[in-house]
Amino acid sequence: MIALDRIVLREIRLSLREPFRISSGEMRERRILLCELFDADGASSWSECVADDEPNYSPETIDTAWPTIVRVLAPRLLGQRIAGPGDVHAILEKDVRGHRMAKAALEMGCWGVTAVQSGLPLARLIGGTRAQIATGISLGIQRDMHTLVAKAAEAIAAGYQKVKIKIEPGRDVDWVRAVRAAVGHDAHLMADANNAYTLADTAHLARLDELDLLMIEQPLAWDDLVRHAELQRTLRTPICLDESITSRDRAQDMVTLGAGRIINIKPGRVGGFAESIAIHDFCESQGIPVWCGGMFESGIGRAYNIALASLPNFTLPGDLSPSARYWAKDIVSPEWTMDAHGLVRVPLDQPGIGVQVDREHIDRITVRTQELRA
Numbered sequence: 001m002i003a004l005d006r007i008v009l010r011e012i013r014l015s016l017r018e019p020f021r022i023s024s025g026e027m028r029e030r031r032i033l034l035c036e037l038f039d040a041d042g043a044s045s046w047s048e049c050v051a052d053d054e055p056n057y058s059p060e061t062i063d064t065a066w067p068t069i070v071r072v073l074a075p076r077l078l079g080q081r082i083a084g085p086g087d088v089h090a091i092l093e094k095d096v097r098g099h100r101m102a103k104a105a106l107e108m109g110c111w112g113v114t115a116v117q118s119g120l121p122l123a124r125l126i127g128g129t130r131a132q133i134a135t136g137i138s139l140g141i142q143r144d145m146h147t148l149v150a151k152a153a154e155a156i157a158a159g160y161q162k163v164k165i166k167i168e169p170g171r172d173v174d175w176v177r178a179v180r181a182a183v184g185h186d187a188h189l190m191a192d193a194n195n196a197y198t199l200a201d202t203a204h205l206a207r208l209d210e211l212d213l214l215m216i217e218q219p220l221a222w223d224d225l226v227r228h229a230e231l232q233r234t235l236r237t238p239i240c241l242d243e244s245i246t247s248r249d250r251a252q253d254m255v256t257l258g259a260g261r262i263i264n265i266k267p268g269r270v271g272g273f274a275e276s277i278a279i280h281d282f283c284e285s286q287g288i289p290v291w292c293g294g295m296f297e298s299g300i301g302r303a304y305n306i307a308l309a310s311l312p313n314f315t316l317p318g319d320l321s322p323s324a325r326y327w328a329k330d331i332v333s334p335e336w337t338m339d340a341h342g343l344v345r346v347p348l349d350q351p352g353i354g355v356q357v358d359r360e361h362i363d364r365i366t367v368r369t370q371e372l373r374a
């Protein structure tokens with residue numbers, strides 16, 4: 001039973017160790033919306049909204065998520081008695097279009113609260129079976145090919161089990177080929193275009209086929225399945241959809257249309273854990289592999305991603321790099337780490353999200369706070 005009586009929102013600013021550029025924009029500092037959910041029975045949990053500063057990944061930003069949580073979503077939960085976290089998605093979804101990242105922040109927080117209440121690690125609560133998660137790195141668009149090759153080689157040497165290379169026109173086939181030549185044929189490589197191409201680029205993208213990539217992620221428009229299906233018919237490399245998969249039904253549409261063969265699940269993009277699990281289960285039934293994407297989460301959002309990625313059909317390495325790849329200092333302890341084989345340990349030794357939240361550090365980097373009550 002979930003009975004929230006208080007939700008505290010905060011915006012923090014975390015500076016990235018180095019800027020991260022994708023085809024659709026650049027990030028230097030992460031503005032992060034954190035939620036803290038309090039149940040009337042004393043249980044509480046932190047959660048994170050993955051919406052960013054600019055609407056270059058999805059239409060949402062932190063500045064749309066904040067008022068939507070305050071005015072529309074939180075009032076649906078505060079003071080209500082909800083049987084379990086699996087019911088929250090439908091409550092937030094009814095007659096509220098979009099705003100999935102805002103919904104996910106609250107929905108995932110409810111799973112966190114339930115984990116605390118039931119004395120279970122979050123991964124166990126949702127039925128996770130894996131104790132370690134294989135990790136890949138996502139390399140932003142670099143200033144030149146040489147820098148990209150050096151970073152990819154360094155990542156493989158550090159143990160990462162997959163290297164994802166962000167591409168855009170002019171920095172694509174030749175750059176990926178240079179990485180392939182440097183790291184050899186056994187390394188798992190992929191490319192992520194974040195919507196940088198159109199069907200007019202089909203012949204060019206088909207040149208990636210000779211580079212033995214695990215997949216190419218979201219080459220075409222963020223909301224387009226039909227053209228991805230057309231592209232997939234000519235590419236041998238599997239297309240993985242990210243931006244386009246916003247629900248279980250979109251995952252089903254992908255299969256029906258043949259728009260892709262792999263899905264990157266980001267719980268924030270699909271409205272939270274219940275919908276992520278529904279996509280996971282559907283893909284498992286269809287023989288479609290999934291993996292957990294990342295949105296430059298702090299250690300709090302990362303805890304949820306890692307718990308989710310412990311489900312059995314997350315068979316490919318996730319974008320779940322350790323804290324130190326992103327931040328000089330994360331807001332959780334212990335920080336997230338990876339071993340020399342590119343594995344992140346799922347915390348299974350304590351109830352809830354599995355890491356302590358460093359409230360003093362958060363207080364120092366908080367730029368606004370709002371308390372919502374039943």
Ligand code: OSB
Pocket residue numbers: 022057137138192194242293294295296297319320321
């Ligand atoms: O397309 O997967 C993406 C980060 C921000 C927005 C979109 C994407 C990404 C990443 C980062 O690739 C993955 C990570 O968190 O390490």
Ligand code: MG
Pocket residue numbers: 192194217218242243264293
């Ligand atoms: Mg992506």
